Amino acid sequence: MFDLLPQRIPWYIVGPGLGLLIVALFAVANQPLGASGAYVHTSGLLRRGRDIVVWRVWYFVGMFVGGLLVTRVLTTDNHAIRSGYDSLRGAFPLWAVVPLVFGGATLLGFGAGMAGGCTSGHGLCGTAQRSPASAAVTITFLTTAVITTFALHVATGGSL
Secondary structure: OEOOOOOOOOHHHHHHHHHHHHHHHHHHHOOOOOHHHHHHHHHHHHOOOOOOOHHHHHHHHHHHHHHHHHHHOOEOOOOOOOOOOHHHHHHOOHHHHHHHHHHHHHHHHHHHHHHOOOHHHHHHHHHHOOOHHHHHHHHHHHHHHHHHHHHHHHHOOOOO
16 A cells, blocks of 8 residues: 555554653643644634644644645555545445535534543543543543444445
């Protein structure tokens, strides 16, 4: 699939590395690492808000640019842009996939706002801080993901 990274990096390298990154960020900046926080700071910068943490803006930009590079530059199939929803597109027509993805993204953003953070923020940083609220939210995220996956599997007759 990728010319540069032919295989995924093993979990036993990425997991401890991410853990060390989170601990180092707390030690250096006393701040958690989270995608929704990066989004909030980036949108605040665009609205010329105050109290913007600049590294979070670069983190957000890096997520976007990194995703673009992986889907555009590092692919072997003539640099075709992949949506990441190929399995969903195989099970549903495009006219159904677009509202499903839009609705899912809207619910994800709404849920992150209600929960006071996103899955990465609560699951990685909140639980590392032994926050009972983050533990409850993370359990809810994971349970919802398992139920949704099962429901999609049943609804599509095993196509997904």
